[in-house]
Amino acid sequence: MANFVRVAATSEIPPGQGKTVDVGGKQVAVFNCEGAFYAIDNICKHRGGPLGEGEVDGINVICPWHGWTYNVTSGECLDEPDCHVDKFEVRVEGDDVLVGV
Numbered sequence: 001m002a003n004f005v006r007v008a009a010t011s012e013i014p015p016g017q018g019k020t021v022d023v024g025g026k027q028v029a030v031f032n033c034e035g036a037f038y039a040i041d042n043i044c045k046h047r048g049g050p051l052g053e054g055e056v057d058g059i060n061v062i063c064p065w066h067g068w069t070y071n072v073t074s075g076e077c078l079d080e081p082d083c084h085v086d087k088f089e090v091r092v093e094g095d096d097v098l099v100g101v
Contacts, residue, residue, distance in 0.1 A: 002100025009095050020052030024101045031072045038072040039099045041085035
């Protein structure tokens with residue numbers, strides 16, 4: 001069972017934006033996709049780019065370094081079908097965004 005950790009207030013991650021947070025020593029990218037929050041590993045599998053700094057397009061994030069695209073709901077890489085990043089459970093309680101590790 002996941003242990004949920006508060007990582008941000010909902011107001012800290014506007015719709016269409018991401019934020020990188022530390023959860024138990026792991027860098028996690030948290031995204032607000034039209035009011036729904038998702039969390040994936042922050043490190044792009046291509047060259048280690050920071051996904052939390054990427055451009056959000058719907059439910060996808062584009063790595064700012066080399067353009068690989070990931071689905072934030074599943075962690076699936078759209079550019080390399082056999083590639084994915086870890087996905088984490090997210091809960092919103094009141095104004096708090098919590099990520100399960």
